[in-house]
Amino acid sequence: MLMVILNVVYVLVAIAMIALILMQRGSGAAAGSGFGAGASGTVFGSRGASNFLSKSTKWLAVVFFAISLFMAWYAGHSARPAAQANLGVMSQAATPAPAAPAGELQIPQAPASTAPATRPCPAAAPPAQQAPENAQQKSPAPSQKD
Secondary structure (H helix, E strand, O other): OHHHHHHHHHHHHHHHHHHHHHHOOOOOOOHHHOOOOOHHHHHOOOOOOOOHHHHHHHHHHHHHHHHHHHHHHHHHHOOOOOOOOOOHHHHOOOOOOOOOOOOOOOOOOOOOOOOOOOOOOOOOOOOOOOOHHHHHOOOOOOOOOO
């Protein structure tokens, strides 16, 4: 139940942060005045008094990161060990494969009981040679109609 409530708050904080960030005026908003008297200070990042939007964004970001860290910690500490989990077929011990000698490639073999019956392949026939008279024949010319 705690995680459901935290997830709902987490999404609401994220939406609120997006809205507050999009409503704020950028630091380069006055750059269009050609670096005039007051514009150069805002372009290069001079800070004045922070307003409600920036303070709200800061505190929402703090809450967002705190909830993120808590949910990660909670998920890591509430997970059951693998020995207690019901893994079904995966909980059975696997048979270890024999180790191949170093430097040699070992090709796994299928079990004999499940291997399909194999038929020997016929030897490849050499390509057929064309008879010289067939190569010399010309195709008949198409008939012309008057």
